[in-house]
Amino acid sequence: MHIPSLKEVVSAEEWQLRCDLAACYRLVAFYGWSDLVFTHITAKLPESVSGAGNHHFLINPYGLMFDEITASSLVKIDGQCNKVIDSPFPVNPAGFVIHSAVHEARSDAGCVIHTHTRAGVAVSAQKAGVLPISQQSTFVLGALAYHEYEGVAFRDEEKPRLQADLGKANFLMLRNHGLLVVGKTIADAFLSMYTFENTCRIQIDAQAGGELTQVNPLIVKGVAEAMRVQTGGMGGAFVWPSLIRKLDKLDESYKG
Numbered sequence: 001m002h003i004p005s006l007k008e009v010v011s012a013e014e015w016q017l018r019c020d021l022a023a024c025y026r027l028v029a030f031y032g033w034s035d036l037v038f039t040h041i042t043a044k045l046p047e048s049v050s051g052a053g054n055h056h057f058l059i060n061p062y063g064l065m066f067d068e069i070t071a072s073s074l075v076k077i078d079g080q081c082n083k084v085i086d087s088p089f090p091v092n093p094a095g096f097v098i099h100s101a102v103h104e105a106r107s108d109a110g111c112v113i114h115t116h117t118r119a120g121v122a123v124s125a126q127k128a129g130v131l132p133i134s135q136q137s138t139f140v141l142g143a144l145a146y147h148e149y150e151g152v153a154f155r156d157e158e159k160p161r162l163q164a165d166l167g168k169a170n171f172l173m174l175r176n177h178g179l180l181v182v183g184k185t186i187a188d189a190f191l192s193m194y195t196f197e198n199t200c201r202i203q204i205d206a207q208a209g210g211e212l213t214q215v216n217p218l219i220v221k222g223v224a225e226a227m228r229v230q231t232g233g234m235g236g237a238f239v240w241p242s243l244i245r246k247l248d249k250l251d252e253s254y255k256g
Helices: 012-030 096-105 118-124 135-141 156-166 186-207 217-221 223-230 240-250
Strands: 041-044 056-059 075-078 111-115 144-147 171-174 178-183
Touching: 012 041, 012 056, 012 111, 012 186, 012 240, 041 096, 056 096, 096 111, 096 156, 096 178, 111 186, 118 171, 118 178, 118 186, 135 186, 135 217, 135 223, 144 156, 178 186, 186 240, 217 223
Parallel strands: 144 171
Antiparallel strands: 041 056, 041 111, 056 075, 111 178, 171 178
């Protein structure tokens, strides 16, 4: 599939964001979190790129597998899912409903990742939700919210309820549906989803064994500072360069 490069068409700042978002899609595919073509990752363009007062986003071309996505194939849209620049690829307005709700409510939402993984959906269906049974779970529980299932999320009327449930949390469990994370950057969002997904995998594995031991609630309360120390205060930026090196060794075509 030949996709004309946009490197010389868009600004250097937008191009870097496109490369990072394409890398994120490829990494999600590499780690096995994709659901064919049925989930989305969005990144918000800064006003220095979209223009003062404008809110533009990058989203996947609907129908492409995550391991096919490139920087140039990403589609630039506005808050109503209208294309801002011409693209031969379709977008999925229904798939943008959840993302647009988050971006509308959270000015700090530079990137939103939503997945339907086997472990994530399994825990989302459990009445108790995320249990404090692992170190990974403590990082999630410090900023976790829940949103009840209302059917396939394509109706705008659901957005206010989703926004209210999310509040200031960075992890959102969509009941009977999947996982969602909010990050200031693509790197932050990816690290959060890595932690959220592993939390769910560990929980499902642990529940297959004997009686569970839960983490002391006082430890959960102090987890935000522990996470800051663990990453040297850098958040996702601490691990992102190593992830890019890994991806470049595997396949650099995402930069096209």
